[in-house]
Amino acid sequence: MASFLRAARRARPAYARSIVHTSRSAPIGSYRQYASAASAVASEGGEQSFFPDEPASPMIQTAIPGPKSTQAIERLSKVFDTRSLNMMADYSKSYGNYIADLDGNVLLDVYAQIASIPVGYNNPSLLLAATSPEMASAIINRPALGNFPQHDWADILETGILSVAPTGLDQVFTGQSGSDANELAYKAAFMWKRQKQRGGHHVDFTHEEISSSMVNSSPGAPQLSILSFASAFHGRLFGSLSTTRSKPIHKLDIPAFDWPRAPFPALKYPLDQFAAENAAEEQRCLDETERLIKEWHLPPAAVIVEPIQSEGGDNHASPNFFRGLREITKKHDILFIVDEVQTGVGATGKFWAHEHWGLQTPPDMVTFSKKAQTAGYYYGNNELRPNKPYRQFNTWMGDPARAILFRAIIQEVERLDLVQSTAATGNYLYDGLARLSQQYPNEINNLRGQGQGTFIAWDSPRRDEILKKAKGVGVNIGGSGETAVRLRPMLIFQKHHADMLLERLEKIFKS
Template structure:
């Protein structure tokens, strides 16, 4: 197979350049053929090998490489090029490209009963803005209850969670690899046992139920001892990096009930579980439990948060007050244009329930 060179750089040059300029430890020993790869078949430019993709770029590939409905769509390719030539600050400047994306997103991706969307670059920042929305909501709730100082800045989360590597999320992430969080400052936020399902469920049901009850007791204890301090409960509907850990819908519903009882918001981190991974567009739809906030990313290309009706229990929430949550770019327009077409493909081919 003839190796493709880009401006004189051949596939054989790639590893040396990466090692010279980056900490490239742990990277795959291959050079991806961007043109030849199709769907879940990836080609290595070094060896010519055809590889079956079980990786999906950290579960961020929605319809595989070089989908024919994308490559053959001239209008889409023109929109993609226009979006790529200039990086627009979507938080300030309107474009027909983003308007088209928004129409498709609200038609195809927006869950029933959800009202608001916010877009940003990066899954960790999506989670952070979900937390900020919850903090703002809880502090204002506490002011309404008579508090004269700001209170409501804690986040209940779970063992083996991965929610990102930035700011607030460092206090939540706790998987088996300590390098991702050690020596970085963290908040003392309440962490609860994760009563993950052990399969087959029937053979382990008694132990699963015991662990669920223990986790709920821990959560209730934290709500009791940290009264009005906990703004939200955050959980991945299926924990990814923590070990492909599943939870029973009844446990997730119990968390929702706890959040309602204690004036906290339930956040589902669907950065990895969204866009068809469970057969439904969002994992919570397959599980039958509706959260108050969703953090999304990866297969959506652009990241962000979605909010349901409970956010409007506070009139001046972050979706009503300008600049409470924002960023320079407001999400990447190229990603929006790409996901716009991906959603159309999902819709046209009926890929999710």
Template sequence: MSALFPTYKRKQIRLQKGNGTYVYDQNDKKYLDFTSGIAVTSLGHCHPDVVAALQKQSECIWHTSNLFEIHQQELLADTLVKHTHLDLAFFCNSGAEANEAAIKLAKKFTKKNKIITFNDSFHGRTFGSMSATGQQKIKEGYGPLLSTFIHLPWNDIEQLKKQADNDTAAIMMEVIQGEGGIKIADPDFYKAVQEICEKNDILLIIDEVQTGIGRTGKRYAYEHFELDPDIVTLAKGLGNGFPIGAMLGKSKLADMFGPGSHGTTFGGNPLACAVSQSVLDIIFHDEFLSEVERKGKNFKAQLENHLINFPCVKEIRGKGLLIGIECERAGELIVNLEDQGLLTVPAGEPVIRLLPPLNVTDEELTSALNTILALFNNKYEKVT
């Protein structure tokens, strides 16, 4: 019997090693990894530059208290805000922690309590971020949660107009809902969100934990929709597997997070920041991001072209290399794909989520496409 709490429904696959886009299990079976640790290992497994950064920093100093100046934090913060209208960074250990920081900062700055989030959203599993999440299954059994969150239908401008008012501290959203099923709203919805925030002095918090750091072909996904967030939260791809999260914000918020107002023991330690800097040194280049966008568009178009004639497929959606196939029996198909050597992950109940490393090759994408098509051709009949 395992000494672990049974928190996870684990697969009978134990991944022993990884190299680039491939991983190997306890039987040395090879898999094409299109989970990337759920949008985490964006440069694949054991990327030489990331490994070198980790090794170099590990021989200097791993951790200091945040009571001391940490040069690696300063460098990383500058890199993160350089191409944005944001000014400041706070470092933590995860996406949930980043969202907790954002919630605290928004309430303290505005001196208001109400925060609007959306159905099917996911913001984390700590008490505050769980309260913000718009999925009941995440909350079952935990009793009363924070009552100041209002959950509205995604992509519903009229409901948003009714609920957003001068008592609202913030609107908090993923611009593309990841765990909720790779759901993208209409352009008018994003425009309405921005206008409502500006009209009512509401802070706009954008959760980029899954979509940020190049996943959608931009540094941050909000860039696709011309949004002007006050706060952005990051994690997952920020450290390529090394635990790190971040909250970015505008300079007007600085005084609310003065000494003693918030903190974390491990957040932003030199080791985490050095690893993260090596990741951004690769991803945050226009040429790299253009390739992510190109590969994502081509892969999505090929999936659409080949799967459109299967009645079981409802829709294929996403941006960059965050792609979802909404279809019948998605869970069963994910297991079938594993058997064929392709690892994917669900998003919501009916969606196969495809999250390859951002440096995946065209040949690897073609291999994944052929595996998917072979499975659908074997399982389902086409409509001609």
């Protein structure tokens, strides 16, 4: 092992330089031909570009998909289900804010795949982390963390994942995906609730609990639930799917738990014109949530909520609603889980979206994934640790390689002050969209996300047509819910990118 690490250290500089050079030079000939133009755009706008050698603008060479992409899709479809495919990407030619395909098309990516790319394609800092001996060891010796954690696992966590832990939450349980993170949080909530009912972590299980659990009966399999909200999305795994309420296609044919669904506020826009109506709507939802907590035949052990309902249509609520929700969970002694899988890691102009709420007491658990490139849940209460080993367990229990990558992402976010940049760029972009909504009121309805970084959306009566036309003018953009156009640019998205997006949206609206 020692000789391997010495060899890796010797090889790393040349290898890393090679990768960075390839990633920058591969797209459409050479990125350097765009460097001066990109820098000029940045200087004219008064901002320093985070990726000065990324393309100066999108380039469209063919229809999307073009002939090479079509051929690749046809080949892939023989061995893999491609029916949900958005576009066939060539990541060796993607860089910064731009995603490339096989036909020479380079698109400004304001969707970041599924809000999951944090600091740009082929980010050089991430490439260096990916080619480090530490990463190589984590990949080829992937530890079964519950039984055989690597010697520096605590250091990786403390210098990475835990360095950005939400206030009051100083521990983490790592997982594989956002769905996995939520399901692990549900398990923790159920074990916590039953432990309290039993009299504490020191009280052992009864013979009846042990035997009944093996036949899926109470009390070993308790009659408890997780409360979620209408239009929520918390994942597609078996338990998380029972709390997902966004689209039938996710849930059809899958047996589900009989768990309560509370209404999520349906706000009216512009917010300043409907303050009284929206406050009443939020109170209605809080009242119904509390009623369900008190009356549902399977008592909730926890409430889970997204700061912004992303997959369900980019639905917002005010800080007052979330503060009220927190107070209800405290009043009824149930856990408050905040699902930050999509909203976390800076996209809303705060590292964690729930920081906008001004809570007096923190959530009990915060789940994360997406831009973190890893997954899990934060917590602070020691009682959320199961009373015995192997109760919250699987082979991998996360992945050190992905935790190392998240650490590099965090360092890049801090180095470039990307959370503050995203907040400023989001304000600029929102103002531009507001102007467009006045010019094209039939194209931009219910514009929302003001003060929420670049986490912006609006409703469009021809949403699917707009998404398709956007690719034709060089923009990769996404939708959510039935009619929403949602923006999910990376944290390196800047004002000159916003100008390009606004210009192309106006071109689509005019067509």
